[in-house]
Amino acid sequence: MDVQALAHRLRDRFPDVIVVRDEVTVVVDAEEVVAALSWLRDEPDLVLVWLADLSATDWPDREPRFWVAYHLFSFQHGHRVRVKAGLASEEPRIATVTGVFPAANWLEREVFDFYGVVFEGHPDLRRIIMPDDWEGYPLRKDYSLGGVGTQYKGAFIPPVDERSV
Amino acid sequence: MAAKPSDSPPVGRDPFSDTRREFDAPASLPGEEHGDVREETMLINMGPQHPSTHGVLRMVLELDGESVVSCRPVVGYLHTGIEKNTEWRTWQQGIAFVTRMDYLAPFFNEMAYCTAVERLLGIEVPPRARVLRVMLCELNRIASHLVALATLSLELGAISVMLYGFREREVILDIFEMASGLRMNHAYMRIGGLAMDLPDGATDRVRSFLNLMPGRIDEYEDLLSQNPIWLERNRGVGVVPKETLLALGATGPILRAAGVPYDVRRDDPYGGYEDYEFDVVTRTAGDCYARYEVRIEEMRQSLLIVEQCLERLPEGDVKVDDPKVRFPGHLSVGPDGIGNDPRYLAHIMEESMEALINHFKLVTQGIRVPAGEVYQAVESPRGELGYYVVSDGGNRPYRVRVRDPSFVNLQSLPAMVEGGLVADVIACVGSMDPVMGGVDR
Numbered sequence: 012m013d014v015q016a017l018a019h020r021l022r023d024r025f026p027d028v029i030v031v032r033d034e035v036t037v038v039v040d041a042e043e044v045v046a047a048l049s050w051l052r053d054e055p056d057l058v059l060v061w062l063a064d065l066s067a068t069d070w071p072d073r074e075p076r077f078w079v080a081y082h083l084f085s086f087q088h089g090h091r092v093r094v095k096a097g098l099a100s101e102e103p104r105i106a107t108v109t110g111v112f113p114a115a116n117w118l119e120r121e122v123f124d125f126y127g128v129v130f131e132g133h134p135d136l137r138r139i140i141m142p143d144d145w146e147g148y149p150l151r152k153d154y155s156l157g158g159v160g161t162q163y164k165g166a167f168i169p170p171v172d173e174r175s176v
Numbered sequence: 177m178a179a180k181p182s183d184s185p186p187v188g189r190d191p192f193s194d195t196r197r198e199f200d201a202p203a204s205l206p207g208e209e210h211g212d213v214r215e216e217t218m219l220i221n222m223g224p225q226h227p228s229t230h231g232v233l234r235m236v237l238e239l240d241g242e243s244v245v246s247c248r249p250v251v252g253y254l255h256t257g258i259e260k261n262t263e264w265r266t267w268q269q270g271i272a273f274v275t276r277m278d279y280l281a282p283f284f285n286e287m288a289y290c291t292a293v294e295r296l297l298g299i300e301v302p303p304r305a306r307v308l309r310v311m312l313c314e315l316n317r318i319a320s321h322l323v324a325l326a327t328l329s330l331e332l333g334a335i336s337v338m339l340y341g342f343r344e345r346e347v348i349l350d351i352f353e354m355a356s357g358l359r360m361n362h363a364y365m366r367i368g369g370l371a372m373d374l375p376d377g378a379t380d381r382v383r384s385f386l387n388l389m390p391g392r393i394d395e396y397e398d399l400l401s402q403n404p405i406w407l408e409r410n411r412g413v414g415v416v417p418k419e420t421l422l423a424l425g426a427t428g429p430i431l432r433a434a435g436v437p438y439d440v441r442r443d444d445p446y447g448g449y450e451d452y453e454f455d456v457v458t459r460t461a462g463d464c465y466a467r468y469e470v471r472i473e474e475m476r477q478s479l480l481i482v483e484q485c486l487e488r489l490p491e492g493d494v495k496v497d498d499p500k501v502r503f504p505g506h507l508s509v510g511p512d513g514i515g516n517d518p519r520y521l522a523h524i525m526e527e528s529m530e531a532l533i534n535h536f537k538l539v540t541q542g543i544r545v546p547a548g549e550v551y552q553a554v555e556s557p558r559g560e561l562g563y564y565v566v567s568d569g570g571n572r573p574y575r576v577r578v579r580d581p582s583f584v585n586l587q588s589l590p591a592m593v594e595g596g597l598v599a600d601v602i603a604c605v606g607s608m609d610p611v612m613g614g615v616d617r
Contacts, residue, residue, distance in 0.1 A: 031548060032295055032296070032298075032548060032550055034550065034551065036549075060422070061422060061425070062425055063425075063551075063553065063560060063562055063579060064551070064562050064564060064577070064579035066564055066577040066579070068566055068574070068575045068577075069575075080549075080564065082551050082562065082564065082579075084444070086436075086438055086443060089443050089444055091444070091551065093549075093551060112423070112425070113423045113424055113425075114423065114424050114425025114584060114587065116424075116587060117583065117584065117586070117587045118425075118584070121583075138252075139251060139252060140251065140252035140255045140616055140617075141252060141255070142252070149257065149260060150259060150260055152263075154260075156260070156264065171261075171264040171265070172264060
């Protein structure tokens with residue numbers, strides 16, 4: 012299905028469908044994510060049965076702050092759809108989609124690890140890349156980059172945003 | 177099971193007579209004498225420091241004798257914060273970061289990142305750069321499959337193949353060094369094309385490689401494909417039904433070996449791949465042997481694509497024309513290595529102030545990329561490598577999310593391994609070929 016036809020089809024179900032740069036994006040509320048992804052997966056003429064990626068972006072100046080993006084792909088038709096849901100800054104929680112796409116297991120763990128988004132119902136929500144006892148959520152924009160102490164005459168290399176050179 | 181005391185020592189001098197002590201096997205194990213047999217499973221840590229785990233992969237295995245009851249992969253030992261770093265550097269600097277993630281397939285990272293940014297910018301690379309990018313990526317695919325083959329063979333004991341695989345990889349790395357100056361992690365592609373054109377003689381090198389390689393691939397097949405030990409270790413090992421692999425998001429040779437013909441180059445083409453003729457290699461068995469066969473045949477298909485690239489390589493520039501995007505400078509090889517051509521330096525220093533200012537601004541501040549987001553997938557040797565790049569309109573990326581194939585493929589490792597033997601864990605990890613740089617980023 013070409014992009015415009017796909018967007019037209021999606022507008023039957025979702026009010027917020029955007030087409031930019033040959034890509035279709037659907038914006039849904041966080042409560043509807045499981046229903047939306049299930050519908051996209053099960054709809055016989057869309058066949059978006061495969062989850063390519065699940066990630067998050069932090070927009071600290073906006074509300075909702077955390078935007079989780081689900082990238083779906085259809086082998087039969089070769090089309091892709093991105094589903095986005097916004098989460099509040101305080102206590103970002105969203106339902107897990109591992110029941111719809113088991114591939115989301117590690118992907119959601121990574122989003123939890125780096126952004127602190129809690130996926131309710133996830134079978135094994137714990138950090139995956141950072142050590143288990145790490146504090147803080149590294150990919151958030153307010154997480155400091157940290158400088159590097161060196162052994163050379165007590166010099167300290169400041170983090171990237173504080174360097175003068 | 178109680179060990180039996182050894183038979184009487186051979187006649188003659190007993191080298192252990194001084195230190196030998198009688199081995200007194202217990203008549204029964206603790207608990208046995210009461211009629212109940214205790215069985216415990218053993219929790220063993222495999223890695224992260226281990227010669228056969230393809231990098232710093234840690235697997236917590238629960239073993240019942242030799243059988244794996246459960247396997248939990250633990251990752252994160254190679255995490256270097258690349259995604260966060262890209263948010264604090266210019267778009268151009270991102271290439272040097274991004275190329276170091278999947279370090280055995282650096283050109284694919286660069287290709288995906290540059291293609292994603294070019295889509296955000298709305299620019300097209302010149303035709304010569306397009307063909308050269310495909311050629312470099314396919315050569316990189318061969319090099320990566322050679323490493324996969326060589327390391328899997330080494331781990332299973334076929335040590336000669338390790339040497340032969342790396343010998344051929346050296347030829348490819350020489351070609352890369354000729355083009356970019358580096359053997360690995362080249363940062364050779366630029367937003368809008370390539371850093372510099374191929375030097376004279378590079379295409380001849382590639383052509384002689386194309387003459388050399390098919391015979392060498394036949395040699396690997398002679399050594400391995402009908403080898404009884406190779407068959408024993410790989411046939412029927414690590415079989416996962418394709419529905420499970422699809423549900424777990426696995427891509428690349430492991431999915432194609434199970435029968436699903438998903439190849440991003442065919443199903444969601446990019447960079448001109450729709451114009452090349454090649455087969456998507458699939459098998460149906462879904463075991464480690466099928467994955468080996470898929471990689472061998474993919475190397476042959478990549479040779480075909482490189483041949484087509486050489487045939488259709490047009491003349492022209494390798495950088496896009498747009499002065500707001502084109503990375504300034506004109507590189508050439510001087511007595512101390514690759515650097516800006518003296519004539520270009522003369523131009524900006526002596527002739528044109530505007531050119532100097534343009535050069536300065538583009539290098540220090542970088543280019544501005546319009547706000548938006550894009551998901552660009554490429555077919556890396558391990559599967560679908562996806563880049564979700566978000567721009568806020570500035571001169572730095574806002575978010576570069578890398579969907580690395582090894583990370584998602586590793587999710588299916590427990591499915592492959594549980595119920596099998598410990599030795600099969602090695603074969604499964606080797607046939608999956610994860611690169612921890614991509615897994616951990």
